[in-house]
Amino acid sequence: MAHDHRHDLDVQADILDLDAELLAGHTASLIDWLPLAANPRRIVDLGCGTGAGTFALLDRFPEARVTAVDTSAEHLERLRDKAVQHGLADRVRTVQADLEGEWPDLGEPELVWASASLHHLADPDRTLRRVHDALAPGGVFAVVELAGFPRFLPDEAPEERPGLEKRVHAASERRHAEHLPHRGADWGVKLTAAGFTVKGERTIAVEVGRSHSEAVGRYALGGLRRMRQAVANVLSADDLTALDQLLDPGSPHSILRRDDLAVRTERTAWAAVPAGLG
Structure with missing residues (x-):
């Protein structure tokens, strides 16, 4: 512990x-x-x-x-x-x-x-x-x-699960509304x-x-990994699979491989x- x-x-x-x-x-x-x-x-x-x-x-x-x-x-x-x-x-x-x-x-x-x-x-x-x-x-x-918390992906990405990040954030916001009311x-x-x-x-x-692409990628990876811990039990199985692919540095779909990231x-x-x- x-x-x-x-x-x-x-x-x-x-x-x-x-x-x-x-x-x-x-x-x-x-x-x-x-x-x-x-x-x-x-x-x-x-x-x-x-x-x-x-x-x-x-x-x-x-x-x-x-x-x-x-x-x-x-x-x-x-x-x-x-x-x-x-x-x-x-x-x-x-x-x-x-x-x-x-x-x-x-x-x-x-x-x-x-x-x-x-x-x-x-x-x-x-x-x-x-x-x-x-x-x-x-x-x-x-x-x-x-x-x-910042968003990192374009609204239409990843292509396999459009709107994935938006749904992750929505689930996170619902959780924060319970635990962080202010x-x-x-x-x-x-x-x-x-x-x-x-x-x-x-x-x-x-x-x-993109001018900070390496740092943006590490920020996106760390931030979304923390959010995954909080929302994994409320995401659909397909969303969770797609999210895990983004968060796997060895996956061809890894967020670290993308060139369209930004901190927004x-x-x-x-x-x-x-x-x-x-």
């Missing part, structure tokens, strides 16, 4: 790293868009994973230090290793914490960044209020969410209810194609400040 848990975390970490690589330009554009009065020096990355946001923020704000918060010790270990490799260890502090429990000491950050993390919480509204109370005067809270929430409404004024909302379309999704960001201070 421990081995399976570690393997699942390693697979998730690999997917997070590929997400960071392939969506780096989109992350940078959202950071540049934030309504900051000055470059922040104290930043918190809530639900940092393996550090996609952490390193993008360090790159954009060279005088800043980032406190990276996550529940996973393994993810934080990988983040620290990358910080050392890039000579950034002195600018990163990691905090292992369950945001549903006791609130960690995060100081008074001037920017709090939460990307694809808040929808995992059972009570995100409480976390929004805690961020509100922790922000330094003039601080900004940035919430970023993906419109579901996925797809209107975070602008939630931020307002928590005492923030929303200064801006921005949605960007993401499509990363949307990201929406909300930038907010405590009400009355913006």
Whole structure:
């Protein structure tokens, strides 16, 4: 069981790293868009994973230090290793914490960044209020969410089972609706209810194609393998067979052999400040 848990975390970490690589330009554009009065020096990355946001923020704000918060010790270990490799260890502090429990000491950050993390919480509204109370005067809270897990195949592919990926995603979304009820929430409404004024909302379309074909293929393979585990019991036998052929690197139908892959999704960001201070 421990081995399976570690393997699942390693697979998730690999997917997070590929997400960071392939969506780096989109992350940078959202950071540049934030309504900051000055470059922040104290930043918190809530639900940092393996550090996609952490390193993008360090790159954009060279005088800043980032406190990276996550529940996973393994993810934080990988983040620290990358910080050392890039000579950034002195600018990163990691905090292992369950945001549903006791609130960690995060100081008074001037920017709090939460990307694809808040929808995992059972009570995100409480976390929004805690961020509100922790922000330094003039601080900004940035919430970023993906419109579901990315799609990779053209709508008509694979030719043997048209619409296969769409059905896999539909089954996955039904499962997430049960276990992650806040996925797809209107975070602008939630931020307002928590005492923030929303200064801006921005949605960007993401499509990363052949120029990153190798990484896109590995991202598609890892992501769809994780989705298969969740939806295998609700797919038809024919769909499951076709999916397994896509996920078999040795199959002539392997997703790694395709040249028509792209990462397709949307990201929406909300930038907010405590009400009355913006």
